[in-house]
Amino acid sequence: MRRMKAYERYATVAVLLLLLVAFRLLYESAEKTATAREPTLTSNRPADTFLWRGEAEIAAKGRGLHALDLKSFVSQYEWNRGDAENIKPLRETSVHGDCSMSKCFDFSRCRGRPFKVYVYPDGAAGAAKKQSVIFKKVLATIRSSRFYTSNPDEACLFVPSMDTIDRDELSKDFDRSPSTKMWTLSHWNGGRNHILFVLFSGTWPNYTEKLGFDTGKAMIAKASIHQSNFRPGFDISIPLFAKDHPIRGGKATSFERRGSLYPVNRQYLVTFKGKRYLSGIGSGVRNDVHHLHNNKDVIMLTTCKHGKNWMNLADKRCKADNELYDRFDYHDLLENSTFCLVPRGRRLGSFRFLESMFAACIPVSMSNGYVLPFNEVIDWNRAAVDVDERRLLELPSILRFIPTQSVVHLRQQVQFLADTYFSSIEKVITTTLEIIRDRVNPHNKRTYHMWNHAPGGLLALPSFSQQLHHFPFYSSLLRVSVNETFTAVIVARTPLKNSASPIIRLIKQLGMTPALGKIIILWAGTTAQPKPRRWPRISQPIEVIPVPGGMKNGMTRFIGDRLILSDAILSLEEDTRLNVDEIMFGFRLWKDFPDRIVGYLARSHKWRGGNWTYSPVLGNEYSMILLNGAFYHKYYNHAFHNFLLPEVKEEVARTPSCADIAFNMMVSYITKHPPVKVAQKHGIRNTLTSSAQLKLPVNGTYLDDPSLPESPRSLVFAQRQRCLRAFVSAFGGMPLSHSQMRFDPLLYRDNVSNSRKRYHQVDRT
Numbered sequence: 001m002r003r004m005k006a007y008e009r010y011a012t013v014a015v016l017l018l019l020l021v022a023f024r025l026l027y028e029s030a031e032k033t034a035t036a037r038e039p040t041l042t043s044n045r046p047a048d049t050f051l052w053r054g055e056a057e058i059a060a061k062g063r064g065l066h067a068l069d070l071k072s073f074v075s076q077y078e079w080n081r082g083d084a085e086n087i088k089p090l091r092e093t094s095v096h097g098d099c100s101m102s103k104c105f106d107f108s109r110c111r112g113r114p115f116k117v118y119v120y121p122d123g124a125a126g127a128a129k130k131q132s133v134i135f136k137k138v139l140a141t142i143r144s145s146r147f148y149t150s151n152p153d154e155a156c157l158f159v160p161s162m163d164t165i166d167r168d169e170l171s172k173d174f175d176r177s178p179s180t181k182m183w184t185l186s187h188w189n190g191g192r193n194h195i196l197f198v199l200f201s202g203t204w205p206n207y208t209e210k211l212g213f214d215t216g217k218a219m220i221a222k223a224s225i226h227q228s229n230f231r232p233g234f235d236i237s238i239p240l241f242a243k244d245h246p247i248r249g250g251k252a253t254s255f256e257r258r259g260s261l262y263p264v265n266r267q268y269l270v271t272f273k274g275k276r277y278l279s280g281i282g283s284g285v286r287n288d289v290h291h292l293h294n295n296k297d298v299i300m301l302t303t304c305k306h307g308k309n310w311m312n313l314a315d316k317r318c319k320a321d322n323e324l325y326d327r328f329d330y331h332d333l334l335e336n337s338t339f340c341l342v343p344r345g346r347r348l349g350s351f352r353f354l355e356s357m358f359a360a361c362i363p364v365s366m367s368n369g370y371v372l373p374f375n376e377v378i379d380w381n382r383a384a385v386d387v388d389e390r391r392l393l394e395l396p397s398i399l400r401f402i403p404t405q406s407v408v409h410l411r412q413q414v415q416f417l418a419d420t421y422f423s424s425i426e427k428v429i430t431t432t433l434e435i436i437r438d439r440v441n442p443h444n445k446r447t448y449h450m451w452n453h454a455p456g457g458l459l460a461l462p463s464f465s466q467q468l469h470h471f472p473f474y475s476s477l478l479r480v481s482v483n484e485t486f487t488a489v490i491v492a493r494t495p496l497k498n499s500a501s502p503i504i505r506l507i508k509q510l511g512m513t514p515a516l517g518k519i520i521i522l523w524a525g526t527t528a529q530p531k532p533r534r535w536p537r538i539s540q541p542i543e544v545i546p547v548p549g550g551m552k553n554g555m556t557r558f559i560g561d562r563l564i565l566s567d568a569i570l571s572l573e574e575d576t577r578l579n580v581d582e583i584m585f586g587f588r589l590w591k592d593f594p595d596r597i598v599g600y601l602a603r604s605h606k607w608r609g610g611n612w613t614y615s616p617v618l619g620n621e622y623s624m625i626l627l628n629g630a631f632y633h634k635y636y637n638h639a640f641h642n643f644l645l646p647e648v649k650e651e652v653a654r655t656p657s658c659a660d661i662a663f664n665m666m667v668s669y670i671t672k673h674p675p676v677k678v679a680q681k682h683g684i685r686n687t688l689t690s691s692a693q694l695k696l697p698v699n700g701t702y703l704d705d706p707s708l709p710e711s712p713r714s715l716v717f718a719q720r721q722r723c724l725r726a727f728v729s730a731f732g733g734m735p736l737s738h739s740q741m742r743f744d745p746l747l748y749r750d751n752v753s754n755s756r757k758r759y760h761q762v763d764r765t
Contacts, residue, residue, distance in 0.1 A: 248730025
């Protein structure tokens, strides 16, 4: 009997265990089914990101980072489902309507023509009587860009002059114009091919993203946009910038101010100084950051002093928080922090995002659902850290796990992105328009590497090529070399009298150069071009291109890149005197610096009397290479026609003597490097004389000399002086940089046998 009872107990236990296992399997199956049906919270970025979502997995491929196995305080089931209070599940339709490029954009307006943008006149229907400061800057930027057209029939994209920047009803810049005015625009067409710029939307207490009017089928370039309202491939997320953001040029980055990105690990690991919302939307993270503060390498400062009724809402922490808040300077914290916490405010975006980037402080975005600026083209995995709001207490541990090498890479990319796409309103708007242009012309769009590697998508023009190795500045990245020939482009004006003409001697020297591929002569003389038999007979082809009207148009020198098969161009004047060794040494040096101008005769610029001045005096420093003897990549000819602002090209067309100044400025603007000078060659004719022969201006006026206005050289100097200052204004700053480096051949001027010198003819002056 006892044995029977024991067996019954064992059987009962076994049955219970089986039932528990069965219930467990059923529960897991139901859990998987529920999870599959729920909208999964994922980022709109590629799967190989290291944005610390989920299990904080870091993509290691190509970035030197290792996966981190960080435990979360949130269960996996809760993580997949999402917290209804903190993170809203993705909506099926944006508040701005269901649109895509294929549904809401008329491509027929853009095919077979240049990409142009039309801005409605300020007096058109829908235009605000009083426009905000930022909106005026946006319209001014578009109207001065190379995309602008005053003819709506030529336009692919339209920008209404109705001020949509601030859609907060409590703001003084809020435009209360009804949406009916927008729909009466002459080319509105339901909003197709239109774009609206918005920085602020919604108001207290919910700060929704509704704009207060029917946007139709218009694209929206908006800051602080949530992924549930973002239409990928149609809308564009732009950064939130302040009213005083420069319209051109740009804010100086930390690297430009310090001259270095080091030390890698700064005084503080991560810092935050900002408002603490005591209630309402955006108060979650800011109310809890004080838990991270250790008064050592993690500094978290908040204040309750904002708003009219803050004292009525103050809690017991406010007094201590306010006292600690005043002990630290905001900008000092940014400059001395390795990472900067950027939590959401009332809206998803924050001015702090750009401010941290300009301080070379790696932004740590903690704003669930926030679509980072220009996420369509910028790989933020290489420049920012994105942490879920629910993992706030894990933040110091997450950041300490990032290797030092990765911190360096992140900071370098932060500086590159800040300078390239965010340092001015012009760059923000131009990036927006270039993204749309790439959508319109998908067969001729920029690649991932063009957008995310220096010099950036705005300076690597896909109209030149989509192959990276065709550009001069990607050779080090790809470890490829340029081709072994160059094309000589000679500007000729003087009729050929005999075989002793300077251009004849120059062509003979070029013909003996083994690296020469072709000679192109731009005939700008007043007489008919010489017959082919008058030119010297060399093994390389000679092509003569007549220039109607001479060289009165300074743009003529920069011929189309399709006429040039080689990568290198040697720009020459007809009276330039160079021998074979000088040419070959210059070309050999250019192959080591294919992204720069390499030449023989240098000029400089100086800050004098509160303004920039052109200096023809030869000294220890230089910043420009004259184009009467210079090697450069053919891409810069293409960029000169397709990148420069219209006002710069118009000035060069009017004043040919300013062409080399604009060209040097453009190349330095693209590369951020000075040109390269080779051994001084006194045989090259100076465009300007020395300072002893040239009367320099004093206080903006010339010395009292009646003969000066008639002097061609003085006139050239005056033109260059004026152009230099005009170009600085157009570029938004001085792009030129000085150098004291000069390259000479080995054993240059040494008292040894010429047989030991590879370029012994360079010694002859």
